[in-house]
Amino acid sequence: MKKIKILGLVLGGLILIIGLIFFAIGFLRPKVAGVYIETNPPSTVFIDGFQVGRTPYDETIKPKEVIIKLIPESFQIPLAPYEAKVNLLAGVKTVIKRDFGEAEEDSAGDIISFEKIGRNESGLAVVSVPDSARLIIDGRERAFTPHKTSSILPGTHTLTLSADGYMERIVEVKIHEGYKLTAIVKLAKGPEPTPTPTPNQVEGSEAEGKAEEPKxxxxxxxxxxxxxxxxxxxxxxxxxxxxxxxxxxxxxxxxxxxxxxxxxxxxxxxxxxxxxxxxxxxxxxxxxxGMITPTPTSKLIPKLTVTPTPLYNIN
Structure with missing residues (x-):
């Protein structure tokens, strides 16, 4: 009987020690943060002044506030670089998307990040540049930015943002239970309206003759x-x-x-x-x-699919 008790105490002690070891390993293991960057066209990525790669870029680094700079790879027309200060949180992957334009106002993009909240809660916050943009969630709920809500179910949702004089932007996000998703969306300036020619101008241009353009x-x-x-x-x-x-x-x-x-x-x-x-x-x-005039791609309505996921396994 004594042997059985001793054996039970030994086994219990071993289980306790093993549990403490695994707890210590998990507690002492360095925390990391994830960052994913995708751009159009591709770009060179700098973090805190150091070149770390090119897009698409997907890595885990030490959680901290960093300065991310993106230099677009343009072979014909110079495009505006992008620089932002981003707070990378432990256990969370931050997603950065960027469509480069010739100037900052012609560029568009978004930053998607997560923040831990209550276990059974979920939330969404949307901030835009410019401010007070029209926001449509899943084609139904209408609001203006900045917008914050906790009455949103986990799953995939579609955000549509628009503002007068700016290009509409559509972003798909995935809400997770226990996290608040924050979307910072930058809209690009829309093209200048083209003046409608008068009937006299149309007749005059037709009278000039229809020279066939070279192939x-x-x-x-x-x-x-x-x-x-x-x-x-x-x-x-x-x-x-x-x-x-x-x-x-x-x-x-x-x-x-x-x-x-x-x-x-x-x-x-x-x-x-x-x-x-x-x-x-x-x-x-x-x-x-012959010659052909370059066509700006900014006339297209960008639609991005963003599915960032909290890094449950990197804590």
Whole structure:
């Protein structure tokens, strides 16, 4: 009987010691914070003045307030860099998205971060630049920024922000139970309205004669891979929709004013089917023929899907 009691005490002591060891390991393990950065076009990432990589950037670092600077990779038109002070919290991944423009006012983006609250609670806070932007949540609830609510269920929600003179921005976020999500959204300035010509101006321009514009083509240059990828958007982050070969020539549709990428028709229309178009890098292609005016991509309405997740396993 005594042996059984002694054995029980020994086993109990071992279990207690093992539990204390695991607790100490978890308590003493350094806390880390996550940061994910995605930009269009790609950019070089600096944290506290040190170059740490290029976008898309996904790393864990020591929790602290840092200065993040993004230098866009632009081969044709200079784009405005981005710099912000961000507080990186332990156990939380902060998501930064940026669409670069020629100036700060032409750029758009958002910062998504989490803050721990009550275990059975969830919350949302939305701040915008400019202030007092119209906010629509899931196509129904209407408000103005800054906006804060605790009556929002966990799950994916769509935020639509707009303001007079600015481009609309759509951001999808994922709310988690026990956390408040904060979204800081920057809107880009909208294009200046184009004056409507008077009937006399229209008649005068038609009377000048209709000279046929010279045909503009793009010739594919040699690449290391032996082919060039055609993408859905003018960025290396864009989805690949086809491939073209060096020496081939294709009709030029437009030029992206930010990146200088060319939009081409790489597959002509056939009976009953539309032609296929896509973007290629201007580093591996050249224009042949007349001139075409670059088209600003800022006329498009950006839609970003943001699904940041609290880093439960990095505490």
């Amino acid at each position: 503009v083509e793009i010739e594919i240059l040699s690449t290391d891979t032996g082919f060039l990828r055609v993408r859905k958007e003018p960025s290396t982050l864009g989805e690949e929709v086809g491939r073209v070969q060096p020496g081939e020539k294709y009709p030029l549709i437009e030029i992206d004013s930010k990146t200088g990428w060319y939009k081409i028709e790489f597959q002509p229309a056939q009976a009953g089917e539309e032609g296929k178009q896509g973007w290629i890098s201007n580093q591996y292609a050249k224009k042949i023929g």
